[in-house]
Amino acid sequence: MRALADPLRLQIVSLLAHETLCTTHLIAETGARQTNLSNHLRVLREAGVVETEPCGRYTYYRLRPEVLESLSEKLSALAATARSSADVRRPC
Amino acid sequence: MRALADPLRLQIVSLLAHETLCTTHLIAETGARQTNLSNHLRVLREAGVVETEPCGRYTYYRLRPEVLESLSEKLSALAATARSSADVRRPC
DNA sequence: CGCTGATATCAGCATGGAGTGATCTTCTCT
């Protein structure tokens, strides 16, 4: 969750959802500095949201859909639980 | 996203998914201070994740499943897009 | 009414984390 909570990181994830890109493309698309982008990409990498594929002197970043899918299912399950226990209320 | 990115707030949401609670219960369950909890509840309220129902001198908090559901669908859509464009790669 | 308990708000402090510039490594090309 925290990895996706930053606006720039969410933008990166949206871009990567459509195509695999390397850092240079992401710099061009987002307008962010290289260092800044590299930091955010590290966060996404350590959270398992993206994976890297070195290709010569470029580094391609690809989204890992499983992670998003898994988070989506967790939220959906929470929502379902909430719906089914809508009338449960602990008395004071 | 940002509203759910905090661990304490996520805990609150998990608790509220099972039953509607008032602030006193949440204090007991989480062990957090009243002020702290009230601040987080405000964040969740302003994000539309929870809604309040004043009941005498108590304030009950209830989860709004639509919001979680909507976020879940957005993530799922992103994952689906990523899957379908897994082989799309912009050349450098 | 005043007291007490529930909850919200305010102001201050402290820390995490985002942004930046400088530097280092590694790859490619000549």
Add this chain to the structure above:
DNA sequence: AGAGAAGATCACTCCATGCTGATATCAGCG
């Protein structure tokens, strides 16, 4: 080998935000 580009890491600054204590508000009860 040397130059230049891609990209990671480091060290630093600074701001957003989480936490706290004090205070305000309001409902219920004697």
